[in-house]
Amino acid sequence: MKHIFKTILALLIVSTTTLISCNEKEQKPIGEKFTLTGKLLTPYSDTIFFSYGSKKDCTVVKNNTFRFEGTLDNIDQGEAFLHLKTPGNLGVIFLDKGNITVDFDYITKEIDSINYTFLQTKKIEGSLNHKIWDNYTAFWRKNHKKNNYGDLIMQQLKKNIDSFPESPILGRILHLNSDSVLNTSQIKEIKSLIDTTTMYSNDLRIINITLNTKKRTQKGTPVENFTLKNTEGKTENFYTPNNKFTIVDFWASWCGPCRRENKKLPELAKKYGDKLEIITISIDDEEDEWKKAIEKDGLIWKNYITENDWDSEICDYYGITSIPSKILIDKNGNFLGYNLSYEQIDKILEKQ
Numbered sequence: 001m002k003h004i005f006k007t008i009l010a011l012l013i014v015s016t017t018t019l020i021s022c023n024e025k026e027q028k029p030i031g032e033k034f035t036l037t038g039k040l041l042t043p044y045s046d047t048i049f050f051s052y053g054s055k056k057d058c059t060v061v062k063n064n065t066f067r068f069e070g071t072l073d074n075i076d077q078g079e080a081f082l083h084l085k086t087p088g089n090l091g092v093i094f095l096d097k098g099n100i101t102v103d104f105d106y107i108t109k110e111i112d113s114i115n116y117t118f119l120q121t122k123k124i125e126g127s128l129n130h131k132i133w134d135n136y137t138a139f140w141r142k143n144h145k146k147n148n149y150g151d152l153i154m155q156q157l158k159k160n161i162d163s164f165p166e167s168p169i170l171g172r173i174l175h176l177n178s179d180s181v182l183n184t185s186q187i188k189e190i191k192s193l194i195d196t197t198t199m200y201s202n203d204l205r206i207i208n209i210t211l212n213t214k215k216r217t218q219k220g221t222p223v224e225n226f227t228l229k230n231t232e233g234k235t236e237n238f239y240t241p242n243n244k245f246t247i248v249d250f251w252a253s254w255c256g257p258c259r260r261e262n263k264k265l266p267e268l269a270k271k272y273g274d275k276l277e278i279i280t281i282s283i284d285d286e287e288d289e290w291k292k293a294i295e296k297d298g299l300i301w302k303n304y305i306t307e308n309d310w311d312s313e314i315c316d317y318y319g320i321t322s323i324p325s326k327i328l329i330d331k332n333g334n335f336l337g338y339n340l341s342y343e344q345i346d347k348i349l350e351k352q
Contacts, residue, residue, distance in 0.1 A: 053077030171199030213319030
Protein backbone atom coordinates (compact mmCIF):
# COMPACT_ATOMS: atom_id res chain seq x y z
CA MET A 1 0.00 0.00 0.00
CA LYS A 2 2.85 2.37 0.85
CA HIS A 3 4.42 1.89 -2.56
CA ILE A 4 1.12 2.40 -4.37
CA PHE A 5 0.42 5.58 -2.41
CA LYS A 6 3.89 6.97 -3.09
CA THR A 7 3.48 6.24 -6.79
CA ILE A 8 0.19 8.14 -6.78
CA LEU A 9 1.91 11.10 -5.16
CA ALA A 10 4.72 11.00 -7.70
CA LEU A 11 2.36 10.87 -10.66
CA LEU A 12 -0.22 13.39 -9.48
CA ILE A 13 2.20 15.68 -7.63
CA VAL A 14 -0.33 16.75 -5.05
CA SER A 15 2.05 18.57 -2.73
CA THR A 16 0.71 21.88 -1.41
CA THR A 17 4.11 23.47 -0.83
CA THR A 18 4.20 26.94 -2.39
CA LEU A 19 7.07 28.82 -3.98
CA ILE A 20 5.97 32.33 -4.95
CA SER A 21 8.29 34.99 -6.31
CA CYS A 22 8.27 38.48 -4.85
CA ASN A 23 6.12 39.90 -7.64
CA GLU A 24 3.40 37.26 -7.26
CA LYS A 25 0.43 37.49 -4.92
CA GLU A 26 -1.35 34.99 -2.73
CA GLN A 27 -4.32 33.04 -4.07
CA LYS A 28 -7.67 34.76 -4.35
CA PRO A 29 -10.27 33.56 -1.82
CA ILE A 30 -13.30 31.89 -3.39
CA GLY A 31 -16.10 31.09 -0.93
CA GLU A 32 -18.24 29.24 -3.48
CA LYS A 33 -20.53 26.32 -2.65
CA PHE A 34 -20.75 23.13 -4.66
CA THR A 35 -22.52 19.78 -4.62
CA LEU A 36 -21.03 16.63 -6.09
CA THR A 37 -23.46 13.86 -6.99
CA GLY A 38 -21.91 10.64 -8.19
CA LYS A 39 -22.95 7.33 -9.67
CA LEU A 40 -20.96 4.12 -9.83
CA LEU A 41 -21.70 2.07 -12.94
CA THR A 42 -20.44 -1.13 -11.32
CA PRO A 43 -22.32 -2.26 -8.15
CA TYR A 44 -20.72 -0.92 -4.99
CA SER A 45 -22.19 -0.50 -1.50
CA ASP A 46 -19.30 0.49 0.74
CA THR A 47 -17.54 3.72 1.72
CA ILE A 48 -16.24 6.27 -0.78
CA PHE A 49 -13.70 8.87 0.35
CA PHE A 50 -13.50 12.47 -0.87
CA SER A 51 -10.76 15.06 -0.34
CA TYR A 52 -10.14 18.56 -1.68
CA GLY A 53 -7.32 20.69 -0.35
CA SER A 54 -7.02 19.91 3.36
CA LYS A 55 -10.69 18.93 3.62
CA LYS A 56 -11.71 15.30 3.84
CA ASP A 57 -15.09 13.60 3.81
CA CYS A 58 -16.60 10.17 3.26
CA THR A 59 -20.00 8.59 2.82
CA VAL A 60 -21.57 5.19 2.20
CA VAL A 61 -22.62 4.53 -1.38
CA LYS A 62 -26.32 3.59 -1.54
CA ASN A 63 -27.97 2.27 -4.68
CA ASN A 64 -24.67 2.98 -6.43
CA THR A 65 -24.97 6.73 -5.78
CA PHE A 66 -23.32 9.20 -3.41
CA ARG A 67 -23.39 12.92 -2.68
CA PHE A 68 -20.99 15.46 -1.16
CA GLU A 69 -21.46 19.14 -0.40
CA GLY A 70 -18.84 21.73 0.40
CA THR A 71 -17.43 25.22 0.01
CA LEU A 72 -14.37 26.13 -2.00
CA ASP A 73 -12.47 28.49 0.30
CA ASN A 74 -9.33 28.71 -1.86
CA ILE A 75 -8.04 27.76 -5.29
CA ASP A 76 -6.23 24.61 -4.17
CA GLN A 77 -9.49 23.05 -2.99
CA GLY A 78 -10.66 22.99 -6.59
CA GLU A 79 -8.65 19.83 -7.27
CA ALA A 80 -10.51 16.95 -5.65
CA PHE A 81 -9.82 13.24 -5.26
CA LEU A 82 -12.10 10.25 -4.77
CA HIS A 83 -11.16 6.71 -3.83
CA LEU A 84 -12.93 3.58 -2.67
CA LYS A 85 -12.31 1.66 0.54
CA THR A 86 -9.78 -0.76 -0.91
CA PRO A 87 -6.41 0.68 -1.95
CA GLY A 88 -5.93 1.79 -5.53
CA ASN A 89 -5.76 4.87 -7.72
CA LEU A 90 -7.47 8.20 -7.14
CA GLY A 91 -10.28 9.57 -9.26
CA VAL A 92 -9.50 13.23 -10.00
CA ILE A 93 -12.18 15.90 -10.39
CA PHE A 94 -11.64 19.61 -10.98
CA LEU A 95 -14.41 21.28 -9.00
CA ASP A 96 -16.38 24.41 -9.74
CA LYS A 97 -19.27 26.24 -8.10
CA GLY A 98 -22.78 24.81 -8.42
CA ASN A 99 -24.01 21.28 -9.06
CA ILE A 100 -21.60 18.72 -10.45
CA THR A 101 -22.46 15.16 -11.50
CA VAL A 102 -19.96 12.40 -12.15
CA ASP A 103 -20.21 8.81 -13.41
CA PHE A 104 -17.50 6.40 -12.29
CA ASP A 105 -16.66 2.83 -13.07
CA TYR A 106 -13.98 0.73 -11.44
CA ILE A 107 -12.07 -2.48 -11.90
CA THR A 108 -10.44 -4.67 -9.27
CA LYS A 109 -7.00 -6.12 -9.82
CA GLU A 110 -4.86 -8.33 -7.59
CA ILE A 111 -1.27 -7.17 -7.13
CA ASP A 112 1.07 -9.03 -4.77
CA SER A 113 -1.93 -10.84 -3.21
CA ILE A 114 -3.70 -7.53 -2.49
CA ASN A 115 -6.86 -6.43 -4.28
CA TYR A 116 -6.66 -2.89 -5.68
CA THR A 117 -9.48 -0.83 -7.17
CA PHE A 118 -8.89 1.46 -10.12
CA LEU A 119 -11.46 4.23 -10.56
CA GLN A 120 -12.28 5.24 -14.12
CA THR A 121 -14.04 8.55 -14.78
CA LYS A 122 -16.72 8.11 -17.45
CA LYS A 123 -18.54 11.44 -17.49
CA ILE A 124 -18.48 14.73 -15.55
CA GLU A 125 -20.98 17.54 -16.01
CA GLY A 126 -21.45 20.88 -14.27
CA SER A 127 -17.77 21.83 -13.85
CA LEU A 128 -16.35 24.28 -16.38
CA ASN A 129 -12.85 23.63 -15.02
CA HIS A 130 -13.16 19.91 -15.68
CA LYS A 131 -14.54 20.57 -19.14
CA ILE A 132 -11.47 22.69 -19.93
CA TRP A 133 -9.31 19.83 -18.62
CA ASP A 134 -11.14 17.26 -20.78
CA ASN A 135 -10.70 19.50 -23.82
CA TYR A 136 -6.99 19.74 -23.11
CA THR A 137 -6.53 15.97 -22.72
CA ALA A 138 -8.35 15.41 -26.02
CA PHE A 139 -6.09 18.05 -27.63
CA TRP A 140 -3.00 16.36 -26.17
CA ARG A 141 -3.97 12.91 -27.44
CA LYS A 142 -4.50 14.31 -30.94
CA ASN A 143 -1.41 16.50 -31.15
CA HIS A 144 1.35 15.59 -28.69
CA LYS A 145 3.32 13.47 -31.18
CA LYS A 146 3.44 16.22 -33.80
CA ASN A 147 6.76 17.98 -34.39
CA ASN A 148 5.15 21.39 -33.85
CA TYR A 149 3.32 20.43 -30.65
CA GLY A 150 5.11 23.21 -28.73
CA ASP A 151 3.70 25.86 -31.06
CA LEU A 152 0.26 24.23 -30.98
CA ILE A 153 0.09 24.19 -27.17
CA MET A 154 1.15 27.84 -27.07
CA GLN A 155 -1.77 28.70 -29.37
CA GLN A 156 -4.14 26.58 -27.29
CA LEU A 157 -3.04 28.19 -24.03
CA LYS A 158 -3.44 31.73 -25.40
CA LYS A 159 -6.90 30.84 -26.70
CA ASN A 160 -7.92 29.44 -23.30
CA ILE A 161 -6.51 32.48 -21.48
CA ASP A 162 -8.75 34.71 -23.60
CA SER A 163 -11.80 32.48 -23.06
CA PHE A 164 -11.33 31.36 -19.44
CA PRO A 165 -8.99 33.91 -17.78
CA GLU A 166 -9.62 32.77 -14.19
CA SER A 167 -9.49 28.99 -14.60
CA PRO A 168 -6.75 27.24 -12.59
CA ILE A 169 -6.55 24.65 -15.37
CA LEU A 170 -4.47 27.17 -17.35
CA GLY A 171 -1.69 26.83 -14.80
CA ARG A 172 -2.01 23.05 -14.78
CA ILE A 173 -1.61 22.91 -18.58
CA LEU A 174 1.41 25.22 -18.42
CA HIS A 175 2.91 23.12 -15.63
CA LEU A 176 2.51 19.88 -17.59
CA ASN A 177 4.12 21.33 -20.71
CA SER A 178 6.81 23.46 -19.11
CA ASP A 179 9.32 20.71 -18.44
CA SER A 180 10.07 19.09 -21.79
CA VAL A 181 7.85 20.90 -24.34
CA LEU A 182 8.17 24.66 -23.85
CA ASN A 183 11.37 26.67 -23.63
CA THR A 184 12.13 29.32 -21.03
CA SER A 185 10.86 32.28 -23.04
CA GLN A 186 7.61 30.47 -23.87
CA ILE A 187 7.01 29.59 -20.23
CA LYS A 188 7.66 33.18 -19.14
CA GLU A 189 5.36 34.52 -21.85
CA ILE A 190 2.39 32.33 -20.86
CA LYS A 191 3.02 32.83 -17.15
CA SER A 192 2.93 36.62 -17.65
CA LEU A 193 -0.51 36.28 -19.26
CA ILE A 194 -2.00 34.14 -16.47
CA ASP A 195 -3.19 35.65 -13.20
CA THR A 196 -1.02 33.64 -10.80
CA THR A 197 -3.53 34.18 -7.96
CA THR A 198 -5.92 31.85 -9.83
CA MET A 199 -3.36 29.01 -10.19
CA TYR A 200 -3.08 25.92 -8.01
CA SER A 201 -0.17 26.64 -5.71
CA ASN A 202 1.68 23.46 -6.65
CA ASP A 203 1.45 24.26 -10.35
CA LEU A 204 2.97 27.67 -9.67
CA ARG A 205 5.65 26.03 -7.52
CA ILE A 206 6.57 23.52 -10.24
CA ILE A 207 6.63 26.20 -12.95
CA ASN A 208 9.01 28.34 -10.88
CA ILE A 209 11.21 25.31 -10.16
CA THR A 210 11.23 24.46 -13.87
CA LEU A 211 12.34 27.97 -14.82
CA ASN A 212 15.23 27.75 -12.35
CA THR A 213 16.07 24.22 -13.51
CA LYS A 214 16.10 25.17 -17.20
CA LYS A 215 18.58 27.92 -16.39
CA ARG A 216 20.83 25.46 -14.57
CA THR A 217 20.51 22.66 -17.13
CA GLN A 218 20.59 24.48 -20.46
CA LYS A 219 22.77 22.90 -23.12
CA GLY A 220 26.46 23.57 -22.55
CA THR A 221 26.12 24.33 -18.82
CA PRO A 222 28.56 22.38 -16.61
CA VAL A 223 26.99 19.64 -14.48
CA GLU A 224 26.86 20.35 -10.74
CA ASN A 225 28.23 17.45 -8.72
CA PHE A 226 26.72 16.04 -5.51
CA THR A 227 27.90 13.39 -3.08
CA LEU A 228 25.62 10.35 -2.85
CA LYS A 229 25.73 6.93 -1.22
CA ASN A 230 26.49 3.93 -3.43
CA THR A 231 25.38 0.31 -2.96
CA GLU A 232 28.38 -0.37 -0.71
CA GLY A 233 27.34 2.41 1.66
CA LYS A 234 30.21 4.69 0.64
CA THR A 235 29.66 8.38 -0.15
CA GLU A 236 31.23 9.81 -3.30
CA ASN A 237 30.65 12.23 -6.17
CA PHE A 238 27.99 10.70 -8.38
CA TYR A 239 29.67 11.95 -11.59
CA THR A 240 33.24 12.08 -12.83
CA PRO A 241 34.00 13.27 -16.40
CA ASN A 242 35.61 10.41 -18.35
CA ASN A 243 35.32 11.39 -22.01
CA LYS A 244 32.01 9.52 -22.33
CA PHE A 245 28.42 10.52 -22.85
CA THR A 246 26.50 9.91 -19.62
CA ILE A 247 22.84 9.16 -18.85
CA VAL A 248 21.76 10.03 -15.31
CA ASP A 249 18.45 8.30 -14.61
CA PHE A 250 16.35 9.21 -11.53
CA TRP A 251 14.05 6.37 -10.45
CA ALA A 252 12.76 4.32 -7.47
CA SER A 253 11.98 0.67 -6.80
CA TRP A 254 8.28 1.44 -6.17
CA CYS A 255 7.84 3.39 -9.45
CA GLY A 256 6.21 1.11 -12.04
CA PRO A 257 7.08 3.28 -15.09
CA CYS A 258 10.70 3.47 -13.86
CA ARG A 259 10.96 -0.31 -13.59
CA ARG A 260 9.56 -0.76 -17.09
CA GLU A 261 12.02 1.78 -18.50
CA ASN A 262 14.89 0.01 -16.73
CA LYS A 263 14.53 -2.71 -19.38
CA LYS A 264 15.60 -0.20 -22.07
CA LEU A 265 18.86 0.77 -20.38
CA PRO A 266 20.78 -2.41 -21.33
CA GLU A 267 19.76 -1.86 -24.97
CA LEU A 268 21.38 1.58 -25.01
CA ALA A 269 24.40 0.31 -23.08
CA LYS A 270 24.93 -2.46 -25.66
CA LYS A 271 24.37 -0.15 -28.65
CA TYR A 272 26.88 2.53 -27.62
CA GLY A 273 29.35 0.43 -25.60
CA ASP A 274 32.39 2.37 -24.32
CA LYS A 275 30.95 5.59 -25.76
CA LEU A 276 28.27 5.69 -23.02
CA GLU A 277 28.17 5.61 -19.22
CA ILE A 278 24.95 5.06 -17.25
CA ILE A 279 24.32 6.28 -13.70
CA THR A 280 21.09 5.59 -11.82
CA ILE A 281 19.98 7.59 -8.79
CA SER A 282 17.13 6.29 -6.66
CA ILE A 283 14.87 8.31 -4.36
CA ASP A 284 13.92 5.19 -2.37
CA ASP A 285 13.65 5.48 1.38
CA GLU A 286 14.10 1.72 1.87
CA GLU A 287 17.58 0.59 0.89
CA ASP A 288 16.72 -3.11 0.90
CA GLU A 289 13.98 -2.56 -1.69
CA TRP A 290 16.37 -0.41 -3.74
CA LYS A 291 19.07 -3.10 -3.78
CA LYS A 292 16.58 -5.86 -4.62
CA ALA A 293 15.31 -3.83 -7.58
CA ILE A 294 18.88 -3.20 -8.80
CA GLU A 295 19.58 -6.94 -8.82
CA LYS A 296 16.23 -7.91 -10.36
CA ASP A 297 16.45 -5.29 -13.13
CA GLY A 298 20.12 -6.01 -13.89
CA LEU A 299 21.39 -2.47 -13.28
CA ILE A 300 25.09 -3.30 -13.52
CA TRP A 301 26.40 0.27 -13.65
CA LYS A 302 26.87 2.93 -10.97
CA ASN A 303 23.90 3.07 -8.60
CA TYR A 304 23.29 5.76 -5.99
CA ILE A 305 20.53 6.66 -3.54
CA THR A 306 19.48 10.08 -2.28
CA GLU A 307 19.70 10.84 1.42
CA ASN A 308 16.24 12.38 1.93
CA ASP A 309 14.04 11.08 -0.88
CA TRP A 310 12.57 14.02 -2.83
CA ASP A 311 14.03 16.54 -0.35
CA SER A 312 17.63 15.83 -1.30
CA GLU A 313 19.96 18.55 -2.56
CA ILE A 314 20.35 16.96 -5.97
CA CYS A 315 16.57 16.68 -6.54
CA ASP A 316 16.12 20.28 -5.47
CA TYR A 317 18.95 21.58 -7.68
CA TYR A 318 17.90 19.67 -10.80
CA GLY A 319 14.17 20.16 -10.21
CA ILE A 320 13.34 16.46 -9.95
CA THR A 321 9.63 16.52 -9.05
CA SER A 322 8.55 13.31 -10.79
CA ILE A 323 10.15 10.10 -11.98
CA PRO A 324 11.41 8.61 -14.20
CA SER A 325 13.54 11.58 -15.20
CA LYS A 326 16.74 11.48 -17.24
CA ILE A 327 19.68 13.82 -17.86
CA LEU A 328 22.15 13.50 -20.74
CA ILE A 329 25.72 14.80 -20.26
CA ASP A 330 28.33 15.27 -22.99
CA LYS A 331 31.95 14.06 -22.93
CA ASN A 332 33.14 17.29 -21.29
CA GLY A 333 30.73 17.20 -18.36
CA ASN A 334 28.20 19.67 -19.81
CA PHE A 335 24.46 19.24 -20.26
CA LEU A 336 23.26 17.88 -23.59
CA GLY A 337 19.62 17.41 -22.57
CA TYR A 338 17.26 17.32 -19.61
CA ASN A 339 14.18 15.17 -18.91
CA LEU A 340 14.60 13.24 -22.14
CA SER A 341 12.99 9.99 -23.25
CA TYR A 342 15.15 7.05 -24.30
CA GLU A 343 14.08 7.65 -27.88
CA GLN A 344 15.29 11.27 -27.69
CA ILE A 345 18.57 10.20 -26.09
CA ASP A 346 19.09 7.58 -28.78
CA LYS A 347 18.56 10.15 -31.56
CA ILE A 348 21.00 12.59 -29.94
CA LEU A 349 23.70 9.95 -29.48
CA GLU A 350 23.31 8.71 -33.05
CA LYS A 351 24.33 12.16 -34.29
CA GLN A 352 27.40 12.45 -32.04
